[in-house]
Amino acid sequence: MASFEVIGGNKLRGDIYPQGAKNEALQILCAVLLTSEPVTISNVPDIRDVNKLIELLRDLGVTVKREAADTYTFQADNINLDYLETESFVEHGRAIRGSVMIVGPMLARFGKAKMPKPGGDKIGRRRLDTHFIGFEKLGAKFSYDSEDSFYTVTSEKLKGAYMLLDEASVTGTANILMAAVLAEGTTTIYNAACEPYVQQLCRMLNRMGARISGIGSNLLVIEGVDNLGGTEHRMLPDMIEIGSFIGLAAMTGSEITIKDCQISELGLIPDTFQRLGIKMEFRGDDIFIPEQDRYEVDTYIDGSILNISDHTWPGLTPDLLSVALVVATQAKGTVLVHQKMFESRLFFVDKLIDMGAQIILCDPHRATVIGQNKQIPLRGIRMTSPDIRAGVALLIAALSAEGTSIIDNVEQIDRGYQNIDGRLNALGAQIRRL
Numbered sequence: 336m337a338s339f340e341v342i343g344g345n346k347l348r349g350d351i352y353p354q355g356a357k358n359e360a361l362q363i364l365c366a367v368l369l370t371s372e373p374v375t376i377s378n379v380p381d382i383r384d385v386n387k388l389i390e391l392l393r394d395l396g397v398t399v400k401r402e403a404a405d406t407y408t409f410q411a412d413n414i415n416l417d418y419l420e421t422e423s424f425v426e427h428g429r430a431i432r433g434s435v436m437i438v439g440p441m442l443a444r445f446g447k448a449k450m451p452k453p454g455g456d457k458i459g460r461r462r463l464d465t466h467f468i469g470f471e472k473l474g475a476k477f478s479y480d481s482e483d484s485f486y487t488v489t490s491e492k493l494k495g496a497y498m499l500l501d502e503a504s505v506t507g508t509a510n511i512l513m514a515a516v517l518a519e520g521t522t523t524i525y526n527a528a529c530e531p532y533v534q535q536l537c538r539m540l541n542r543m544g545a546r547i548s549g550i551g552s553n554l555l556v557i558e559g560v561d562n563l564g565g566t567e568h569r570m571l572p573d574m575i576e577i578g579s580f581i582g583l584a585a586m587t588g589s590e591i592t593i594k595d596c597q598i599s600e601l602g603l604i605p606d607t608f609q610r611l612g613i614k615m616e617f618r619g620d621d622i623f624i625p626e627q628d629r630y631e632v633d634t635y636i637d638g639s640i641l642n643i644s645d646h647t648w649p650g651l652t653p654d655l656l657s658v659a660l661v662v663a664t665q666a667k668g669t670v671l672v673h674q675k676m677f678e679s680r681l682f683f684v685d686k687l688i689d690m691g692a693q694i695i696l697c698d699p700h701r702a703t704v705i706g707q708n709k710q711i712p713l714r715g716i717r718m719t720s721p722d723i724r725a726g727v728a729l730l731i732a733a734l735s736a737e738g739t740s741i742i743d744n745v746e747q748i749d750r751g752y753q754n755i756d757g758r759l760n761a762l763g764a765q766i767r768r769l
Contacts, residue, residue, distance in 0.1 A: 338743045342765035343715055343736035347589035349762045351580055353572040354380040354753040359532040361433030362509040364388050367409035368440035372565030377406040383750040384431045391427045391434060419449045436506060439513035442475055442488050452484035465500055465507035472496045473518055495520030495559055503528045503647040509536055516545040518559040527555045530648040531571055531600045542566040571600055575654045578604045579727050582658040584624035585613045586665055586735040593622045602649045611662050632668030644673035657728035664692040666706035673701050683725035686718040715740035723751035734764055
């Protein structure tokens, strides 16, 4: 198990480029299974979860060629369905949550898919019902073996159907969408997730020959086709990493320029951090964060306390609430952070309280943060990263703190952030991997 030794209190300066979007990558990579022709994907992040998924695809029989540091060509023209019965598949499938998104493409193209209960962050219940109810509505037969936690779906031929999703699940929408593109007839998905990741997937599939309309809305209509061809695709920059860098700059009083952000795809992320008092300038597609010694939280028109909460797109992504919470600890003012989707995601605040933050954990979903206006800096401690997003939030806290912090289990951070210690050290941080 690796750890970070972090010496806090340094101001950072310079330009930083966000990696490719992790959450988009997990969908786009699985879509290569829908065709036997080559698919070239660029801006692929070099992170643990993505690399594990690429390894799983390779073991399934996908030919993988690394064309450049961030560019791969995939060709799924020799898939080995027997691999689904192996212990290796069980091990790799359980290692990452994104592995569940091979199910839709495999079902659509080969009429069969199996998946062990996937892993991922321990942030509360993350049910998969939406995925499999959608497959059933397309005509698939579903079974679940509770003894070995295996999901199985089969179908001789999927048929288009109307469905109203019980929740606007991003991965559920993507999985059902990938199954529907090769189904017979028309599929209508209402209450579909419409995050930029899903929009990117739709555009890529259309370039491959799919017929998807309603992109960017919560009503998708898919006219099934017989087969799909190859394409080229470039992933968006990671909006979660961009938000993390905005929060890092504010907490450390640093001057940072975040390059090539594709600002039009960020939704409420810049607005949310601006309401926390963080100044920023949009320079083309770059975000410039000036050095700022203090930042003050906004209030509502009637003067009541600001409430930051997650919501389905175009609301704020839940993946940035941990960072927003950390930023609020050193703001002037009080914020209520409401994590609606996952009941275990706020439990990391005990580490921040040990660092000196003023936080009241109201219940598993809500925390009240009393900002200290940078009058009482956080202090360095030893702590453990519980999940990807809490891990980077704790790293931001440690970089702003007085003294030295040790963060254990940084493999969690590596799952979502590419060479984060090297890139931040290049800006003046002091992070040593132990």
